[in-house]
Amino acid sequence: MLAKATSATPWGVDARPVQVEVDVYNGLPQTQIVGLPDASVRESRERVRSAIKNSGFDLPPRVVIINLAPADLRKDGNHLDLAIAMAWLSALGQIPEEALAGRLLCGELGLDGGIRAVRGGLALADLARRRGLRELLIPAVNAGEAAALDGVPVVPVKTLAEAVEHVLGAVPIAPAPGGRFGEIRIEHEPDLSEVRGQDAAKRALEVAAAGGHNLLFLGPPGSGKTMLARRLPGILPPLSLAEAIEVTKVHSLVAEEPPSRLLEERPFRSPHPGISTAGMIGGGSIPRPGEASLAHGGVLFLDELPEFRRDALEALRQPLEEGHVTVVRTRARIAFPARFALLSAMNPCPCGHLGDPRHACRCPQPLIERYRSRISGPLLDRIDMHVEVPAVTLQELRSEPAEKTAQVAARVLGARERQRHRFGRTCSTPINAAMGPEDLRSFCRLTDDARRLVDSAFERLHLSARALTRILKVARTIADLEGRDAIGTSHAAEAIQYRSLDRRTRRLK
């Protein structure tokens, strides 16, 4: 007898449906799986057999053919076990066909029939919702994140026997309650007011937060670069529901434990300089997101930028430009979202004191050149704002604490709201940094004086076309912080000033 069940396999941060067909007939007993299963799926044959037996079901010796469709979709992970087991039991006449119809069944089985966690629970719920399925059966540990989406009941199951009883209607399981979004209060320690002086750097941090721009801090050791960077998440606005869903989908793929609800805090990722290219942008035979994607919706902080491997930095060029990473596999290309604000910090030279009025720099010129050349021109070109963070003076250190994180965050939120209003509710990334050429034309109108200023900077600083568009975007954000529609000279001048290190770093290379 032939039976069917619906399951899914991970596909980037999403899930693709897989139709499981099981045919059982008389003959020399054997079990086969066909339909492009990878090694992890092939192993499920024996696992499922033991699980069925150990759950107390009758398993007569027969020929069992398991087909996974569509045939050209590579299936990996252990998501399919539960659906295979249920379709198998259905083919044996133990579950009626209609009990499996319209249900998405996902879970890994243990030999004892227990159901273990899978990766990407939220993506499975999203798939069930989009397909209009009546129910998602999922391991109980994944139910928290999956139930965060409205639109599809999420049934937490702990064992195969429990799942069967539920679909038969014998012992129905109540759907998991969804946690309410925005319920948890996020406390941001530490506070921006702890950083003394460094007004220009703080201002740059505010502009970067307001428009989602990339920022590089350049300064001597101990001037507060790392300290400032760690305070960026606190001034960023809270995640919207749509963003929280995207962020949770990515993190759910790599988390040791499935998240118990939607993640509501913006990610702040600070990878070690020794990180490989795959670690940075993702990869592997079963593609996993890298740091660039884990920072999606938040901040990727690269402290001590020149210490990073050059290939790992170069790999960031695609996400910085396009907001996603593409991982190429034998039969397909998988995209992971990767729209983050890049925040980086470095010393101006190996000893760190080049340009420091209180310390002589001891570095020979070739060493400085080698140090700087670790960061390529194309990467620097993608960083909208280059900001010097000079050594703090004693007077500054003794000064009264300046503005608190909450005050700056309020201004950032105001500027973000202007952007949301401008780009419309349907825009998935309503931030100035993500503007396309069309948006630039419509929204970055300059006053005549500002236009002249930008034109002359283009010639004087030998800027690239990319640098110019990035100046316009930063200027747009500065005007937004002031609540202005048109970009005036003061906005343009400040944005240009953030690029003035361009010429210097190029000459030094």
Ligand SMILES: Nc1ncnc2c1ncn2[C@@H]1O[C@H](COP(=O)(O)OP(=O)(O)OP(=O)(O)O)[C@@H](O)[C@H]1O
């Ligand atoms: N502007 C500042 N206000 C108050 N404390 C500061 C300031 N700058 C530095 N400090 C103190 O110095 C410590 C080191 O600062 P931080 O690690 O941010 O320096 P850095 O610029 O990242 O240096 P490096 O280039 O060596 O990484 C801080 O933990 C803090 O105690």
Ligand SMILES: [Mg+2]
């Ligand atoms: Mg530091």
